[in-house]
Amino acid sequence: MKKNFYFDVIIVGCGNAGVETSYITSYNKLRTLVITNNIDNIGVLSCNPSIGGICKGNLIKEISCLGGITGLISDNSYIQSKILNKSKGESSWSTRFQINRALYKKNILKIINFSKNIFFKQEIVRNLLIKNYKILGVRTFFNNKYFSNIVVITTGTFLNGVIYIGFKKFKGGRINEIFKNNYLSNQIKDFNITWGRLKTGTPPRIDSKYIDYNYLKIQKGDSNPIPYYSINIKNKKLKQSRCWITESNNKTHEIIKKNLKFSPIYNNLLSGVGPRYCPSLEDKIYRFYKNKKHKFFLEPENNFKKNKEIYPSGLSISLPLHTQNEIINSIYGLKNTNIIKPGYVVEYDFFNPKHLNLTLQSKNIKGLFFAGQINGTTGYEEAASQGVLAGINSILFFKNKKLWIPNKNNSYIGIMINDIVNNGISEPYRVFNNYSNNNIFIREDNTYLRIFKILKILK
Secondary structure, three states, X not given: OOHHHEOOEEEEOOOXXXXXXXXXXXXXXXXXXXXXXXXXXXXXXXXXXXXXXXXXXXXXXXXXXXXOOHHHHHHOOEEEEEEEOOOOOXXXXXXXXXXXXXXXXXXXXXXXXXXXXXXXXXXXXXXXXXXXXXXXXXXXXOOOEEEOOOEEEOOOOOEOOEEEEOOEEXXXXXXXXXXXXXXXXXXXXXXXXXXXXXEEEXXXXXXXXXXXHHHOEEEOOOOOOOOOOOOOOOOOOOOOOOEEEEEOXXXXXXXXXXXXXXXXXXXXXXXXXXXXXXXXXXXXXXXXXXXXXXXXXXXXXXXXXXXXXXXXXXXXXXXXXXXXXXXXXXXXXXOOOOEXXXXXXXXXXXXXXXXXXXXXXXOOOEOEEEOOXXXXXXXXXXXXXXXXXXXHHHHHHHOOOXXXXXXXXXXXXXXXXHHHXXXXXXXXXXXXXXXXXXOOOOOHHHHHHHHHHHHHHHO
């Protein structure tokens, strides 16, 4: 068999989960093939320009201890650092970094592109090669066959993905990557794996040059940022950027209520379940406290002097573009600004993780692993955590060793994996502090004591 077509592990997709899996397997000298539909978007942050947050900061610390790179990349890409929940006990403290989106991607590519054991193919996987319920490799739409006894699926929102902006719809899992892969999804369904549809949305991006900051409340970062990857002695303390807070008003609410008839969410065009803790702006106005003002956090996507894009966190929306412009211009301080990129909602296939072992290997097909949003989770941090676990277990599988199961009593990764595998998914899953029965012990500041020794399993 030609060496160019045989690999120790094949990773399908290279978002947050795929990046972590590919880094860990290649660093441990496995010949790793990454197949992605767009090499230019490796490691891109599809939604909010931030890493960490409530409980998510704990996940990033745990990823760092397990040999992952999300924390390291964040340390060298942040534009603002903040410890959340400082008024509460230490078990509730969580680090959150605002990220320079372009620098984050650049820093990932610096590491991934120069890893000796990673090989890239810009192709789309059409189907898996399986015999006697064992994985043998993949076949692409170019009819190329790549062989491996280990395949990790990290396709995010791209399986049967459909994007909606009002009633206009596009095939794809991200606004600038318009295509639809239903062949791979349909093949997996044929193995009697329970599946469903989920949805998630993203806000429009707005032009910072025309914002009236006099109307906005400033939100500053902490004066002494604490890095995620605390043994990263090369961490640069970048100049911290400001964020701002604004809010909706009665005019905003009236525009939304008037245009609900053009929302795909309220016209039964989408069957997928969305994240309850991150509702769309339509949901906020229609379902929750109709007369209440809603806060939006204006977060810079970079710290460049020119061409700044602002991410209005909390303003996820699926209405038509002209309506989005009306809504933006109705909000305090945003009267004269304009939308650079529209907000949208994407609906996609996921596979209920009850079909997985706690190692993220399929119970149905030996050597097949799933990680990230395909498992029904949401968030960069949850996806990256699963990528690390899938990477570690790919190495152990390759070495014919016992696979590793994270402990729910000493890690939030363990809590997440136990939750999604044992209980399954009915809505997009994210980790919260109160999911732990031991959250006084599972803190950011003692992560290395809890997790670091686990790395011995790879030796």
